[in-house]
Amino acid sequence: MAAPAAHAADRCEAVDLDNISGKVVLPENCSYRRAIVITTSHTTLDCRNSTFIGTGREKIGLIIDSKGKPLSDVTVKNCNFTKFDSSGVRVTWSEVDTRKGDDHARIYERTPTGILLDNINVKDSGRVGIYIDDYVTDTTIKNSSITGSSGVGIYLEHSSQRIKLLDNKIMDNGFRDGGKARREGVAVDSSANNVIQGNLFKGNAAGGIFLYKNCGEHISDGKQVLRWQHSDGNVIKDNVFDGETVGVWLASRQGRNLSTWDCGDRPMNARGQYADYANNNKLEDNTFCRTATPVKDDGKGNQVDGSKNSCPAK
Numbered sequence: 001m002a003a004p005a006a007h008a009a010d011r012c013e014a015v016d017l018d019n020i021s022g023k024v025v026l027p028e029n030c031s032y033r034r035a036i037v038i039t040t041s042h043t044t045l046d047c048r049n050s051t052f053i054g055t056g057r058e059k060i061g062l063i064i065d066s067k068g069k070p071l072s073d074v075t076v077k078n079c080n081f082t083k084f085d086s087s088g089v090r091v092t093w094s095e096v097d098t099r100k101g102d103d104h105a106r107i108y109e110r111t112p113t114g115i116l117l118d119n120i121n122v123k124d125s126g127r128v129g130i131y132i133d134d135y136v137t138d139t140t141i142k143n144s145s146i147t148g149s150s151g152v153g154i155y156l157e158h159s160s161q162r163i164k165l166l167d168n169k170i171m172d173n174g175f176r177d178g179g180k181a182r183r184e185g186v187a188v189d190s191s192a193n194n195v196i197q198g199n200l201f202k203g204n205a206a207g208g209i210f211l212y213k214n215c216g217e218h219i220s221d222g223k224q225v226l227r228w229q230h231s232d233g234n235v236i237k238d239n240v241f242d243g244e245t246v247g248v249w250l251a252s253r254q255g256r257n258l259s260t261w262d263c264g265d266r267p268m269n270a271r272g273q274y275a276d277y278a279n280n281n282k283l284e285d286n287t288f289c290r291t292a293t294p295v296k297d298d299g300k301g302n303q304v305d306g307s308k309n310s311c312p313a314k
Helices: 002-013 104-109
Strands: 023-025 036-038 043-053 060-065 072-082 087-092 113-123 130-132 140-142 145-147 154-156 164-166 169-171 184-189 195-197 200-202 207-212 235-237 240-242 246-250 282-284 287-289 293-297 303-305
Touching: 036 043, 060 072, 072 087, 087 113, 113 130, 169 184
Parallel strands: 023 043, 036 060, 043 072, 060 087, 072 113, 087 130, 113 140, 113 145, 130 154, 140 164, 145 169, 154 184, 164 195, 169 200, 184 207, 195 235, 200 240, 207 246, 235 282, 240 287, 246 293, 282 303
Antiparallel strands: none
């Protein structure tokens, strides 16, 4: 019986994971103790339920990285990423923000766009499950599960736009440091015009979806830039929030004391409170089950329509 097992191992190891471009289909149900990097447009990777396991050497399981050049039309599907120290997946231009300049149009041209993550399962990330980095646009995460991340399940970073989160399960994230630091299932941080629809949020430490404008925290480290975009114009609809402390919190940092956060923005007062911006968002037909505070709105011009405080039938 040893020969078939050896043959299966050879089948998995024969794939060149250092050159992912074009159309790549992995052998079914393989396990790899390594990471993947995609830097080429018009690439499709079908993992066929293969699993990538963090070993401590690579911090991120899948990096889709433009490296400062146009990158678009990338699809990754049917993959599992578990136990990576930082994130299961990151879509990014991997350059320090302060080195990207201040020409927004130029930065958008050099940052990933048109990315599809379909049936991606991310489990037990050391920090964020799936990280959509700054200036990423027109990217979709669908039919996926993000569970057990120490920090946020899915993070939409500043200046990102038109991200779609569709029909995902976002559960049991945010219990960093044994639960002492608590985060939400999805963070919308100065990210605009996104659609979050048909997802299940369950058991996340701080709540389901928090929308806010980062105050430019840790500005003194020389790597941060001030946020110019607010978390406005987002559509949050047809989601189920089960067992959350807060379902959706609009302008979640409004009036908080952030005096120890080393913010670059100008505070509202001497107490270290900062204005937050999550305005003109639309919440529609969401269901809240065993959720203490379904919606907390500290923004302006937000619409909350058709929400239901009930548990769906099993």
